[in-house]
Amino acid sequence: MNMKATPSSSPPKLHENIREEARRHVKSHNFSAKYVPFNAPPDSVESYSLDEIVYRSRCGGLLDVQHDMEALKQFDGNYWKSLFDSRVGKTTWPYGSGVWSKKEWVLPEIDSDDIVSAFEGNSNLFWAERFGKQFLGMSDLWVKHCGISHTGSFKDLGMTVLVSQVNRLRKMKRPVVGVGCASTGDTSAALSAYCASAGIPSIVFLPADKISMAQLVQPIANGAFVLSIDTDFDGCMQLIREVTAELPIYLANSLNSLRLEGQKTAAIEILQQFDWEVPDWVIVPGGNLGNIYAFYKGFKMCYELGLVNKMPRLVCAQAANANPLYLHYKSGWNDFKPVKANTTFASAIQIGDPVSIDRAVFALQNCDGIVEEATEEELMDAMAQADSTGMFICPHTGVALTALFKLRNQGVIGPNDRTVVVSTAHGLKFTQSKIDYHSKNIPDMSCKFANPPVEVKADFGAVMDVLKGYLNKAPKV
Numbered sequence: 489m490n491m492k493a494t495p496s497s498s499p500p501k502l503h504e505n506i507r508e509e510a511r512r513h514v515k516s517h518n519f520s521a522k523y524v525p526f527n528a529p530p531d532s533v534e535s536y537s538l539d540e541i542v543y544r545s546r547c548g549g550l551l552d553v554q555h556d557m558e559a560l561k562q563f564d565g566n567y568w569k570s571l572f573d574s575r576v577g578k579t580t581w582p583y584g585s586g587v588w589s590k591k592e593w594v595l596p597e598i599d600s601d602d603i604v605s606a607f608e609g610n611s612n613l614f615w616a617e618r619f620g621k622q623f624l625g626m627s628d629l630w631v632k633h634c635g636i637s638h639t640g641s642f643k644d645l646g647m648t649v650l651v652s653q654v655n656r657l658r659k660m661k662r663p664v665v666g667v668g669c670a671s672t673g674d675t676s677a678a679l680s681a682y683c684a685s686a687g688i689p690s691i692v693f694l695p696a697d698k699i700s701m702a703q704l705v706q707p708i709a710n711g712a713f714v715l716s717i718d719t720d721f722d723g724c725m726q727l728i729r730e731v732t733a734e735l736p737i738y739l740a741n742s743l744n745s746l747r748l749e750g751q752k753t754a755a756i757e758i759l760q761q762f763d764w765e766v767p768d769w770v771i772v773p774g775g776n777l778g779n780i781y782a783f784y785k786g787f788k789m790c791y792e793l794g795l796v797n798k799m800p801r802l803v804c805a806q807a808a809n810a811n812p813l814y815l816h817y818k819s820g821w822n823d824f825k826p827v828k829a830n831t832t833f834a835s836a837i838q839i840g841d842p843v844s845i846d847r848a849v850f851a852l853q854n855c856d857g858i859v860e861e862a863t864e865e866e867l868m869d870a871m872a873q874a875d876s877t878g879m880f881i882c883p884h885t886g887v888a889l890t891a892l893f894k895l896r897n898q899g900v901i902g903p904n905d906r907t908v909v910v911s912t913a914h915g916l917k918f919t920q921s922k923i924d925y926h927s928k929n930i931p932d933m934s935c936k937f938a939n940p941p942v943e944v945k946a947d948f949g950a951v952m953d954v955l956k957g958y959l960n961k962a963p964k965v
């Protein structure tokens with residue numbers, strides 16, 4: 489079945505921009521989406537328009553964006569695959585974005601004119617050939633680099649959706665004076681950039697001295713109102729929830745289910761990049777736990793709408809210093825207890841009371857998922873090993889790689905299993921941790937893969953001596 493394009497009413501104009509051009513190509517369809525209580529029983533009738541400002545269900549539970557699957561099912565899997573494939577690598581507004589190239593599955597009803605996008609997504613999925621072979625005996629290991637993005641993390645995928653909806657609400661004269669979040673550094677970077685691009689005020693609550701310098705400077709540079717608060721992320725999250733309940737500030741954390749609609753497109757992209765073949769495993773580092781559910785939802789929609797015929801198994805990887813999901817999993821999913829998150833080099837996942845715990849449990853239970861954890865030494869060693877094969881990953885990706893090491897060693901993941909590790913942020917945001925590691929400047933850590941620079945006099949003989957020493961020890965080809 490073909491989607492009908494309404495013929496353009498006006499002829500192309502000289503010097504029109506891509507937004508203006510998009511206005512002439514409006515497509516008619518009957519796709520829609522609404523908020524419903526997360527994991528509601530089939531007879532539940534509670535629902536809200538996406539134009540309402542609501543983050544919680546009537547009984548205080550999480551919400552989910554529910555698409556009209558019957559309308560989407562009027563088109564078969566091949567239709568969706570070729571539609572999505574046809575939009576990759578173009579500059580057509582808004583489909584040049586990896587998120588908005590799946591607009592019908594994200595926010596079908598938003599006017600393209602209201603979209604705020606930096607053409608995020610379409611991040612590279614690369615074959616980790618040497619790392620896989622050398623350290624894991626694996627032939628089919630891949631890294632989905634969501635950190636190669638506008639603000640350097642996967643948060644851009646969700647933020648383009650949320651800020652676009654806010655843009656729409658403000659045009660509808662809804663009372664939204666600004667957008668706010670609590671953050672460990674990446675959500676705040678994405679929020680401030682997208683808000684700045686749309687001219688919308690942003691307010692960010694950061695735990696003082698707990699995020700990297702590179703992350704701190706991002707919202708400052710983008711003109712956000714930055715509060716550095718003497719607490720941890722969980723404390724900031726509690727405060728922003730109280731503040732957004734009192735003031736007309738729209739909540740941008742992943743408690744807001746709109747964010748996950750954008751983040752789920754990374755899963756769809758993985759399938760698309762494998763020419764719609766399903767990998768065996770996808771490993772995702774988890775903190776506030778929205779992303780693991782977003783991946784589940786993206787894969788599940790592709791399965792339900794006939795683009796693929798199975799689901800991958802998901803692994804959520806946590807830092808041992810902030811591991812409430814891991815403890816819950818190990819208890820047989822009995823009795824979830826938040827923890828006090830301790831300091832970790834994977835600072836963006838230093839979270840003890842994740843808002844999306846129910847979503848994460850649902851996702852993992854429904855795809856035969858696994859939860860693993862990584863100690864500080866394990867995650868830093870894994871990061872250094874990956875970097876030594878040409879990557880430059882963030883510590884959170886080190887957490888995911890540690891999970892992979894453990895599952896390979898246990899024989900759970902096989903040598904030929906197609907496995908995707910999701911790299912969630914750019915390594916350049918976390919250089920201080922790499923400097924500490926390579927200078928062996930971390931108490932109680934042997935830093936066994938450290939590669940410190942050699943200090944040498946500006947003298948030919950001295951330089952030759954150290955070079956000969958190095959070459960004698962270097963592996964022979």
Ligand SMILES: Cc1ncc(COP(=O)(O)O)c(C=O)c1O
Pocket residue numbers: 641672674675742773774775776777778779780836837882884912913
């Ligand atoms: C770099 C990075 N990796 C992983 C995560 C974990 O994502 P989530 O909070 O959705 O579990 C976050 C944020 O929490 C992050 O900023």
Ligand SMILES: N[C@@H](CCOP(=O)(O)O)C(=O)O
Pocket residue numbers: 669670671672673674675676740741742743775776778836837
């Ligand atoms: N790592 C996150 C923590 C908040 O997560 P969110 O997805 O709920 O916004 C950050 O960078 O702030």
